[in-house]
Amino acid sequence: MKRIGKTLLMIGATSDIGRATASYYGEAGWDIHLAGRAHAAVQREANDIATRTGASVTVHELDILQTARFEAFLGALSPLPDTVICVVGELGEQSRAEKELEYAAMVMRTNFEGPALLLGLLAERFAARGSGTIVGTSSVAGDRGRASNYVYGAAKAGLTAFLSGLRNRLSRSGVRVLTVKPGFVRTRMTDGMRLPSLLTAEPQEVAQKIFAVAEGGSRSDVVYVRGIWRPLMTVIRSIPESIFKRLRL
Amino acid sequence: MEGWGRYPRHESEVLHCRVPEALGRFVASRPGLIARGNGRSYGDAAIGENSTLMCGGLNRMKSFDAADRVLTAEGGVMLSDVLRSLVPRGCFPPVVPGTKFVTIGGMVASDVHGKNHHCDGGFGDHVNELKLVTANGEILTCSRSQNAELFSATVGGMGLTGVIAEATFRLRQIETGWIAQKTTVAENLAEALKALRQSEEATYSVAWIDCLSKGASLGRSLIFAGEHATPDQVRETLRADLFPSPNSAALTLPLDMPAWLLNKASVSAFNELYFRAGIRKSAKPMLVHWDNYFFPLDRILRWNRLYGKRGFIQHQCVVPDADALQVLSSILDRFAQSGKGSFLAVLKRLRGSAGLLSFAAPGYTLALDLPATQEVLRLLDEIDELVVKAGGRLYLAKDARQSRLTFECGYPRLDAFKVLRRATGADRRFNSRLAKRLGI
Ligand SMILES: Cc1cc2nc3c(=O)[nH]c(=O)nc-3n(C[C@H](O)[C@H](O)[C@H](O)COP(=O)(O)OP(=O)(O)OC[C@H]3O[C@@H](n4cnc5c(N)ncnc54)[C@H](O)[C@@H]3O)c2cc1C
Numbered sequence A: 001m002k003r004i005g006k007t008l009l010m011i012g013a014t015s016d017i018g019r020a021t022a023s024y025y026g027e028a029g030w031d032i033h034l035a036g037r038a039h040a041a042v043q044r045e046a047n048d049i050a051t052r053t054g055a056s057v058t059v060h061e062l063d064i065l066q067t068a069r070f071e072a073f074l075g076a077l078s079p080l081p082d083t084v085i086c087v088v089g090e091l092g093e094q095s096r097a098e099k100e101l102e103y104a105a106m107v108m109r110t111n112f113e114g115p116a117l118l119l120g121l122l123a124e125r126f127a128a129r130g131s132g133t134i135v136g137t138s139s140v141a142g143d144r145g146r147a148s149n150y151v152y153g154a155a156k157a158g159l160t161a162f163l164s165g166l167r168n169r170l171s172r173s174g175v176r177v178l179t180v181k182p183g184f185v186r187t188r189m190t191d192g193m194r195l196p197s198l199l200t201a202e203p204q205e206v207a208q209k210i211f212a213v214a215e216g217g218s219r220s221d222v223v224y225v226r227g228i229w230r231p232l233m234t235v236i237r238s239i240p241e242s243i244f245k246r247l248r249l
Numbered sequence B: 001m002e003g004w005g006r007y008p009r010h011e012s013e014v015l016h017c018r019v020p021e022a023l024g025r026f027v028a029s030r031p032g033l034i035a036r037g038n039g040r041s042y043g044d045a046a047i048g049e050n051s052t053l054m055c056g057g058l059n060r061m062k063s064f065d066a067a068d069r070v071l072t073a074e075g076g077v078m079l080s081d082v083l084r085s086l087v088p089r090g091c092f093p094p095v096v097p098g099t100k101f102v103t104i105g106g107m108v109a110s111d112v113h114g115k116n117h118h119c120d121g122g123f124g125d126h127v128n129e130l131k132l133v134t135a136n137g138e139i140l141t142c143s144r145s146q147n148a149e150l151f152s153a154t155v156g157g158m159g160l161t162g163v164i165a166e167a168t169f170r171l172r173q174i175e176t177g178w179i180a181q182k183t184t185v186a187e188n189l190a191e192a193l194k195a196l197r198q199s200e201e202a203t204y205s206v207a208w209i210d211c212l213s214k215g216a217s218l219g220r221s222l223i224f225a226g227e228h229a230t231p232d233q234v235r236e237t238l239r240a241d242l243f244p245s246p247n248s249a250a251l252t253l254p255l256d257m258p259a260w261l262l263n264k265a266s267v268s269a270f271n272e273l274y275f276r277a278g279i280r281k282s283a284k285p286m287l288v289h290w291d292n293y294f295f296p297l298d299r300i301l302r303w304n305r306l307y308g309k310r311g312f313i314q315h316q317c318v319v320p321d322a323d324a325l326q327v328l329s330s331i332l333d334r335f336a337q338s339g340k341g342s343f344l345a346v347l348k349r350l351r352g353s354a355g356l357l358s359f360a361a362p363g364y365t366l367a368l369d370l371p372a373t374q375e376v377l378r379l380l381d382e383i384d385e386l387v388v389k390a391g392g393r394l395y396l397a398k399d400a401r402q403s404r405l406t407f408e409c410g411y412p413r414l415d416a417f418k419v420l421r422r423a424t425g426a427d428r429r430f431n432s433r434l435a436k437r438l439g440i
Helices: A016-027 A039-053 A068-077 A094-099 A102-127 A150-168 A204-214 A229-238 B022-030 B079-089 B103-111 B148-154 B189-202 B231-237 B265-282 B292-296 B303-307 B322-337 B374-389 B404-411 B413-426 B433-438
Strands: A007-011 A031-036 A057-059 A082-086 A132-137 A175-181 A220-226 B014-016 B034-037 B051-054 B061-065 B070-074 B127-132 B139-143 B163-170 B177-186 B204-209 B219-227 B285-290 B312-319 B346-352 B364-371
Touching: A007 A102, A016 A031, A016 A204, A016 B322, A039 A057, A039 B079, A057 A175, A068 B014, A082 A102, A082 A204, A094 A102, A094 B413, A102 A132, A102 A150, A102 A175, A132 A150, A132 A204, A175 A204, A175 B413, A204 A220, A220 A229, B014 B189, B022 B051, B022 B127, B022 B163, B061 B079, B061 B265, B061 B364, B070 B079, B079 B103, B079 B292, B079 B322, B103 B163, B127 B148, B139 B148, B148 B177, B148 B413, B163 B404, B177 B189, B177 B265, B177 B292, B189 B219, B189 B322, B189 B346, B219 B265, B231 B285, B285 B292, B285 B413, B312 B322, B312 B374, B322 B374, B322 B433, B404 B433
Parallel strands: A007 A031, A007 A082, A031 A057, A082 A132, A132 A175, A175 A220, B014 B051, B034 B051
Antiparallel strands: B061 B070, B070 B163, B127 B139, B127 B163, B177 B219, B177 B285, B204 B219, B204 B346, B312 B364, B346 B364
């Protein structure tokens, strides 16, 4: 297979979306850095992608909650990737997050603090180089807080705002910043949930969409994997708070 | 749960395994469990007596040595994925069945045969090493030199010795992804058997029988011989991509077909068209895309709905050369007389195999698809008697109904298999509906 001399950094490599997307890049000829928490599990994905696609794949240990180690992690990355994709996320259990402080903090830090700080550091390096693409995966749950998942949703809203600001700041620096909102995806995270098929994507579909937008000619900044989410969320966002608060969502 | 033929149906608890490390825990926690790959066996082989362990999550490849063309992959990796990633690199699996939607574990456990069995043997013959999760949850490495008995019982062992976590096997080198195909027309069964014998130098060969034709043309067939084409052959005729990608466009049969649709008239019309097309092609050799040559049925996803809700049965026997003509003609004759012709009647040549419970034995193998009706079931019992008398046997991966006696007569190494199952404790852990039905 043709290698094209570009490198992807995938943060959250053992998730279904991370795996599908990294494979997709590998198949397109990219080399890959895979970062994740459990070394053996990341190694398993690395072997798989390398075997399937012929890409050269390196494995890096990274815990998104250990922010103090981020600098060292980035220092060890060679070469500096052309594109970074962060798919780290933790839906968590809303009811537990309502009662347990530590747990709520973990959900918030996993979805907002960790990814934002790490992508921020990468942005500095990309800006210094004058090129690079940053893809953060946020969520439609961040478009409006809902009773059933507002701890997660609030953290994703934070990430959406962070990425938006970063994009604003770097718009003339040669660095692209993308916000991807996958919507429902059939993964381990949603196993056993009943998902509406019109709104639900497969991990492979997310991978294709991310690649098409990040590496194709598109100029989009905020991407819903299934287009139907955009009008849907516009409607949901425009419901007045006085009515919204009484809805069961 | 049901197999590909949708007959029979049984209750079974479904468990999902996603990481190889968890296999031991699943095995230890459940008696009466069986591994399931992609459920492409027809009958009850992949339905656990109590629990069925889905291995589809064990779908990571581990390594590929390009110099030796040796692949190591987890048991749940799909053959279609192997093809997708390795055909462009000039490698082809040593043996493939008639569908690519099977797992490596399923291919080892059934010791599947391909159109090249007469040359290359079964899939198991190309496996160097297995990682097997045994009854006590341990992972054992098995090969022809290490735990050799367990290895020869696991190849073709229908999951009854343990769960195949990983397999290492060798691929063949190909120069292009095209197959040079030659079609021969045989006017009757005797000619078909002869043509298959004559095409034995060809790497691949298979015969499609029109099983509605009677009398003098009983067993009229098209024999397809194939070779991996050379780059010169491709450049001359096609100027196409040397390694074409898998077919993407597929139809899905959207719903169960009503039972009356598959009647004598529709089947014979289909067979007639198919044969006329074949006769036209037989004039000259042609190049066929690997996907169309090996997996023609995969173009239509869920084609098992064709037979409606009641399901269908595939009857596949192998009969030694000596009585082949006589036994196979009686089988075809009975179906032709009863009007229960099958869409799909396939005839191949087999040689022996190594696995204790492997199906392949020297002779001819005939496979027929039939609706699962009472009448057909009765007819098949009679046919089994003919097969047994001739010293033949039935393929377990297709079986849904054979009797214990038929099975015991056909598999002389069954006792050795049972002894090994007892010695390793597998008999108390791994049990499918098939094993229960046949007393394995
Ligand atoms: C259209 C079609 C054409 C076919 N053509 C051929 C052919 O030409 N030649 C041929 O030989 N077969 C053929 N078959 C049969 C098919 O190749 C076998 O049934 C194959 O084993 C199915 O693989 P699977 O992954 O779906 O396994 P399943 O059907 O899920 O399981 C089959 C057996 O393998 C065992 N098994 C599966 N995974 C594991 C594992 N990880 N560890 C231990 N045991 C396991 C199961 O317990 C079961 O006994 C065909 C089937 C179809 C539907």
